[in-house]
Structure formats: structure tokens, C-alpha cells
Amino acid sequence: MMKQIIDKWGKSIGIYLFLMILFPFVMPDEYYRSVGIIIGLQAIVTIGLCLVMGLAGQISLGQAAFWGIGAYTSAVLTTKYGLPPFIGLIAAAIVPGLFAFILGRAIAGLQGYYLAMATLAFGYIVQIGITEWESVTGGANGMISIPQMTFFGGSELSMYFLIWGVVTCVLLFSLNLLNSRVGRAFRAIHKSEIAATSMGIDVRKFKLNAFVVSGMFAGISGGLYAHYMGILDPQPFGLHESIKFLTMVVIGGMTSIWGALIGTILIGFISEALVLLSEVVPGLQGDVDTIVFGAILVLIVMFMPEGLVPRIRAAFEKGQAKKAKAMAEEAQRKQQVERKAAT
Amino acid sequence: MTELLQYVANGLVSGGIYAIVAVGFITIYNVSKVINLAQGEFLMLGGMVTVALIGMNLPYGLAALLAILMVTLIGVLMQKYVIAYVKKANPISLIILTIGISTLIRGIASFIWGKDAFALEPITSNEPISIGGVMIAQQSIWILAAVLIILFLLWYLMDKTILGKKINACSVNPMAARLMGISPTKMSMLAFAISGATGAIAGIVIAPLSVTSYDVGVLLGIKGFSAAILGGLGNPLGAAVAAFLLGIVESLGAGYISSGMKDAIAFLVLIGMLLIKPSGIFGERSVGKGGL
Secondary structure: OHHHHHHHHHHHHHHHHHHHHHHHHHOOOHHHHHHHHHHHHHHHHHHHHHHHHHHOOOOOOOHHHHHHHHHHHHHHHHHHOOOOHHHHHHHHHHHHHHHHHHHHHHHOOOOHHHHHHHHHHHHHHHHHHHHHOHHHHOHHHOEOOOOOOOOHHHOHHHHHHHHHHHHHHHHHHHHHHHHOHHHHHHHHHHHOHHHHHHOOOOHHHHHHHHHHHHHHHHHHHHHHHHHHHOOEOOHHHOHHHHHHHHHHHHHHOOOOHHHHHHHHHHHHHHHHHHHHHHHHOOOOOOOHHHHHHHHHHHHHHHHOOOOHHHHHHHHHHHHHHHHHHHHHHHHHHHHHHHHHHHO | OHHHHHHHHHHHHHHHHHHHHHHHHHHHHHHHOOOOOOHHHHHHHHHHHHHHHHHOOOOHHHHHHHHHHHHHHHHHHHHHHHHHHHOOOOHHHHHHHHHHHHHHHHHHHHHHHOOOOEOOOOOOOOOOEEEOOEEEOHHHHHHHHHHHHHHHHHHHHHHHOHHHHHHHHHHHOHHHHHHOOOOHHHHHHHHHHHHHHHHHHHHHHHOOOOOEOOOHHHHHHHHHHHHHHHHOOOOHHHHHHHHHHHHHHHHHHHHHOOHHHHHHHHHHHHHHHHHHOOOOOOOOOOOOOOOO
């Protein structure tokens, strides 16, 4: 299983690992490391969302809700009941997974707009629920002094490697899924549900599985987020964040796991740059990033529906083919010249 | 008893607004098979632009009229330059597209007007009137009047005029309509114009009662869509009835359970409905195939 993945994506994985390990050392500033950590947390969510959108061909506009459920599950268990963060994290995967299962079971027969709206509504219910359930979640004021992870001393650098370690696991798991029989089933569903059904694929079951896995990924990321931040409030778990996740997947290319990862890194840095920009430029009020995300979504669907990564790959492959062709022609010409010289 | 009636009266007013949003969704959906998730943003723009124009010392009526025209134009431009461009896109792309447009509009609004909430002066006095012990804001009566007039005009347009028949023809069979010399693209543009205009009017009449800000569109949009689904997507009358029901259920929930949970109640109704009968109370058509 591992061998297959390495055969297929070995080069990409090598580049990924190299850059991932290099990053915190070329960016010795704590600030950039924290940006790297947040992007890693988001990547865990978006890789899961990519499984739902790109592979199962479904849309979820409530991914931030699963993220929030995970964050609050782990935070409540560790803060109120004194459990170790490790146990909290396991619960942070299971509880959102259960929510995804129940919601997914309920709406597995839905498609398109219906699923989009149901997940959007679910996102709102969760955010309202977190805000209203004051006795447990602290309501709008949120929770404080959530225990930090003590992973190799708990420094920013060790957190970075912990979180990107999880990203790597999630990435390899998803690539394996993509490469397996399950992945082929997913792609068949994406192309045509009817054809997939007639080939004996249980479409509902596959869509549900994708949904549950994506919920669990988002939950783990949420739990890590809670322990990394140490504080929580309901604000980051709403529609704005869900749309940000959506933008990340769409810009990179919905059907590609690598696309989701690269899209996340790209949008992560763009939003960070916008935050810095709004601090420098006076009068930049409101959510400038909202404008950017909206514009990206519209432009990508209009002009590059397949997304950046598949487009770049296609261009690269075209370039390679051209190069190969030129080399072949060159060799042929040389041969002809040699032959002429011989006669 | 008075309490109950009071909640019902409140519910009718918000239900009326959801009805306009729902009918806007359906008008566009019927013609172009697109669910315009930016529908709620039309309401937000209607209110916000009117507030802004009044702030520039324009008289109330003129400001409202200009706001309606502007939102109508935005609807038309959206159809012409974005929706028509990706005609053959799959449903998931169309969802992303309209979500993108709504996000973009919201972002631009927050950029222009900031995150503050604004209130509009009521059309007539602020003084509520009492009907059998039930207190009703005068603005609520204006809202209900506007809702009923809009619903009547839309029904008249769709059922009694040639233009309405053309629109219906496109929704039934665009190819046949085209053969008869009706341009589906133009009809689709008209549908976006209608939904822009009605949305803007709704946004203006509710702005005095509940404050308006850059992000009021999202909630109104989802609730309008919930009503459209409850009533059966594609069935304007059913949607209007469902919208009033939704408003009343929500108002009762807010009154008897918890006001903080008001919005959650509406969504629970939506998810429950999708579970039991996704085709809606009154509809059998087009279940879950959005965009196809």
C-alpha cells in the first residue's frame, strides 16, 4: 500500500517533506511559525473537505462546524473534567464523526443545493448551540486556560512538527484512499452516480463515509486548535471560516488532494498578508479577505473550473511532451546527418 | 391568548419577508435552474443602499426607488456576465459560483459601510397600534402590505400576461421556447431582475423594524430557501404559505422556548423536513437535483 503511493507520488511527497521540514528553520521568527501552524490546522480540514467535494462530488458549507465541535469537545473534556489532551483529541475525532454520521445518514439522499443548504443550516445550528449552551461552553465569552499540549516541551517549534505530522498522516491516508478501490469508486461516483450504481457501488455508503471521514479530520484539527490556542470562542466556527475552507479547496483544484494542500497554503498566506495590509493601510475596514475569497470563487468557476494544480500539471505535462518531441526530432536529424556523412 | 396572538402576528411579519425571498429563489430557479444563493444579499443591498442614499440627503422615496433600480441592475448584470457565462457548469460549480457572488457582495458591503448596523426611519410613525390587545408596529403593516402586493403582482405577471407565459415556457422547455422565438437568456435575465427588485423592496421595508447591516442577507437567504424547500421548490404559492408557517413556528419557538434559539429552530425545521419529505409539503417536482 505504502509502496504504491510512493511509486505514484514519491517525488511530490519528497518535495512536500523537504519544504515542510525546512520552513520553520528558514523562518526563525515565532510569528511565521504560528502562521505555519494555523495553515497546517486548516490543511487537515481542507484535505477532508476535498474528499467530500472532489471525490464524492458533494458540497459541504458547514465544515467549520465540525471544526468547532472538535475544538469544544476536547476543550470541555480537558478543562472541566481534567482529562489529558490526548484523550480529548480522540474524542475530538469521534464526536464530530458521529455528528457527521447522523447528519450524513439524514441527508445522504440529498444532492446539490439541498445538501449545500442543509450543511449551511447545520453550521448555523452548531454556532448558535455553542453560543447558547453557556454552562458548558462559556457562551459568547468563550473558554479560557485550556491545557496546552506538552509535546517535546510544548514550544512553537514542537507544535509545528506535531501538527504537520498530523497533516502528513492525513495526507498519506487520503492519497492511499484515492489510490485504492475506494478511490476509484469515488471517482466513478463523481463522474456519474447512475453508472456507478449500476456497477454495484453503494453510492450512499461511499458518500456517507467520505462525509464522516471529513468530519473526523475537521474534528481532530479543531481539538489541536483548542490546545494550541488555549482559548476558544464561537466566532471562528461560522460561515466565514467554512467559505474560507471552500475557497482553499476550490482554488487548488477540487479533485486533487495536493490541490487542497497547495490551495490551503496559498490562501493561508494571502489572508495573513491581508491582515498585515489592513494594519498598515488606514481605512481598510471590514473583511477585505471576504472580498478576496468571493472574487476567487467566482473567477475560478468562470475561468479555471479545474483549479490551479491540475492546470499547472497539464501545462507541465504538455511542456514535457514538447521537450520529448523536440529531443526525438533532434536525434532523428542527427541520425540523418550521420547517415548522409557515411554515404 | 393575547400572548399567543402576539407571537402569531410577529411570525406573520417575518414569514412575509421569507415569502419574498422564497419567491425570488423560485422565480430564478424555474427559468434557469440556478439557485441563487446571493438572494439574501439583494435584501441587504436594498436596505443598505437606501440608508446610504438618505445619508446623502436624498428624500426617502427617491432613495428607495434608486436602491431598487440599483439592485435590479445588479441582478441583471450578475445574470449577463457571470451566470450566462458558465451556462453548462455542473451543479456543484453553480453552488460555488453563487456562494462566491454572495460572499463578494457581502465583503464589498462591509468594506463600504463597515460592520455597524443601521436603522431606517419607519415609513409612518413609530407608534405601535393595538388590535384586540395585540401590539403591532405600524411598519409591520407596511411590510405585510408590500409582501401581499408583490406576491399578487408576481402571480398576475406569471399567470395572466404573455410575458409570464414566455417565462413559464422557458422553464418547461427552453429548447421549444427558443423555437417559438423566445430567448431563454432574456427570460433568465428578466427573472434575475424581478428577484433583484422584489428582494430590494423587501430589504427596504424591513430595515426600519430590524436594523440592517452588511451580513443580514445570509440568514434571510437561508430562511427563504428553507421556505422554498418546505413549500416544494418550483411552487411559488406553496413556498409563500410555507414561509408564513415558518415565520409563525419560529416566532412561537422564540416566545415559548428561547429567543436565542430562534434561528436554530428554523434550521431544525428545514433539516427535519429534508428528512421526512424533501420534495416539500406541496411539491413533488425536482427533488434534490438542483442545477440539473
